[in-house]
Amino acid sequence: MTDDYQQKLAAEAELWGAESERVARELPPDWRYHRHLRHNVIMHAADIDDLLRQVRPGMHALELGCASGWLTLALAQQGAHAVGLDISDKSLAVARAYYDQVRASVAGTVEYRVADLNALDLPAAAYDLIAVKATLHHLVNLDHTIDQIYHALKPGGLLWASDSRGDEHLSSVLVAGALTFVLPTETSYADKFRALRKFGLRAPSRVKASIQADGLSPFEGAGREHDWLKLIEQRFTIERRVNMPAVTGYVTAQLKAPEAVALPFLKALRAVDRLLVRAGLLRNTGLVIYARKPL
Ligand SMILES: C[S@@+](CC[C@H](N)C(=O)[O-])C[C@H]1O[C@@H](n2cnc3c(N)ncnc32)[C@H](O)[C@@H]1O
Numbered sequence: 001m002t003d004d005y006q007q008k009l010a011a012e013a014e015l016w017g018a019e020s021e022r023v024a025r026e027l028p029p030d031w032r033y034h035r036h037l038r039h040n041v042i043m044h045a046a047d048i049d050d051l052l053r054q055v056r057p058g059m060h061a062l063e064l065g066c067a068s069g070w071l072t073l074a075l076a077q078q079g080a081h082a083v084g085l086d087i088s089d090k091s092l093a094v095a096r097a098y099y100d101q102v103r104a105s106v107a108g109t110v111e112y113r114v115a116d117l118n119a120l121d122l123p124a125a126a127y128d129l130i131a132v133k134a135t136l137h138h139l140v141n142l143d144h145t146i147d148q149i150y151h152a153l154k155p156g157g158l159l160w161a162s163d164s165r166g167d168e169h170l171s172s173v174l175v176a177g178a179l180t181f182v183l184p185t186e187t188s189y190a191d192k193f194r195a196l197r198k199f200g201l202r203a204p205s206r207v208k209a210s211i212q213a214d215g216l217s218p219f220e221g222a223g224r225e226h227d228w229l230k231l232i233e234q235r236f237t238i239e240r241r242v243n244m245p246a247v248t249g250y251v252t253a254q255l256k257a258p259e260a261v262a263l264p265f266l267k268a269l270r271a272v273d274r275l276l277v278r279a280g281l282l283r284n285t286g287l288v289i290y291a292r293k294p295l
Contacts, residue, residue, distance in 0.1 A: 001119065005140075008218035009087060009116065012138070015217050017090025020068035024094045029068035030102070031077075038259065042252045042266045044162070047242060047288045048074070051131060051160050055080050057107060059128040062152065064117050064145075065135025069095025069110070075131070076108035085115040117145050122152035133162045138219040142226040150235045150293060159236060159291040165229055168208050169246075169283040176247040177207035179269075185254040211250045229289065236291035244286030245273035 001009075020029070027033050031052075035045045048071070055061065057079030063072040066084030068091050075082040086092055092112045099110045118141035130149050139145050149159055181192055199206050213220050232238070248270045255262050276282040 001116075011218045013088040013090070016067055016086070017088040017094075020088065020091035020094045024068055024098070028101075029070040029073070029094060029098050031070050031074035034070055038262065038266070039249070039252050041263065042270060043244065043249050043286075047162060052078050054129065054158060054160070056128075060126060061129040061131065062122075062127045064130065064132040064149075065138070066095065066112065067091045069099065069112055071131060071133060072112065073099060073102075073106070073110055075129070076106050076110045079107040080129070081109045082111070084110070084112045085117065085120075086112070087114065087116055089114060120145060120148040122148050124151055125154045125157075127152050127157055128154055129158045129160065131160045134164075136161060136163045136228045137165075137224055138217065138222060139226075140219065140222045142228055142231060146228070146231040146235065153293040155293055155295045157293045158239075159232065159293070160289070161228065161232065161291065162286075162288040163228065164212075164224075164285040165227065165287055166224060166285055168211050168285055170204065171282050172246040172284070173204050173208045173211065175282065176211060176250045177204060179247065179251050180207075180254045183251065183254070184256045186256055229287065232289060232291050236293055238289060239292050240288075240290040242288040243274070243277055243284050244288065245270050246277050246282040246284040246286075248273045249286060 023029070027037070031048065034040055035048065040048070052074055055075055055078035059080045061072075061075040061080040061082045063075065063082065063084045066072045066086045067088065069084050072082045072084030072095070084092075084095060092114060095112045099106070099112070103110070117135065118139055130153055132149075136142065136145070153159060181196070187195075195206075196203055209215070212224075248266060251269060252266050255266065257265070273282060277284045
């Protein structure tokens with residue numbers, strides 16, 4: 001890997017390390033707390049809880065891109081021997097510090113290790129379950145990573161992947177842009193009108209960049225050039241595919257309203273969003289995939 005890559009990777013590690021530290025100051029990195037956060041209630045709780053129901057005591061589980069470790073820990077709280085890998089030392093320090101506090105109450109075991117997911121060297125047939133959330137789209141060597149996942153899973157093992165796939169579609173960008181224009185957000189209405197006048201026809205591409213968090217990290221969207229689903233389909237049997245709503249995630253992150261108002265509104269939006277995705281009127285990029293390594 002080149003010097004440029006190593007520099008970007010160090011910046012990636014720094015960014016997510018700072019994020020893990022910031023979030024941990026507000027809430028312990030523990031799914032039992034995080035599942036009540038608005039974004040998780042609306043977007044992820046059902047899928048994460050479903051993943052956790054797949055865990056049997058004594059299973060060997062691996063999480064790729066574990067950050068502050070909340071999902072690796074949750075797998076262990078279900079009784080798994082869980083390993084979490086991430087490039088960020090700082091995130092892993094947050095994860096280890098919290099695990100040290102709660103380990104007596106954890107049914108399984110946890111180990112956190114630094115690793116570059118673009119250059120993995122995993123043991124063969126070692127894991128029953130591998131989980132990777134919101135991380136594949138940051139990877140530049142996805143073919144290798146998916147190969148390594150396949151190699152490291154036991155025959156019959158499960159890969160659970162949750163991520164966005166490809167670019168946001170214009171329909172979603174326009175609907176998400178319109179909703180966040182009309183609804184109260186951190187940006188004042190005066191600033192919204194000013195931005196609309198300033199950007200005019202370029203406004204949708206600004207909204208798209210905001211939805212995709214372009215520029216947030218050095219590798220944000222790097223993996224969008226590869227179709228991770230196609231790579232998984234080539235090797236695994238897809239057991240289940242959950243289509244995430246198309247615009248609800250972005251609106252959930254932007255909406256400024258008391259939870260008592262926001263939650264029922266966002267749940268209704270999610271239901272309508274899902275119907276529109278099913279009808280083909282909106283196109284989602286977020287997916288959760290359950291992929292089985294053949295026996
Ligand atoms: C968007 S965060 C997702 C974190 C966590 N999975 C979650 O959903 O809360 C992406 C994570 O991937 C890690 N990451 C990005 N590129 C990586 C790489 N090449 N090797 C290892 N970890 C990487 C980052 O440090 C960060 O913790």
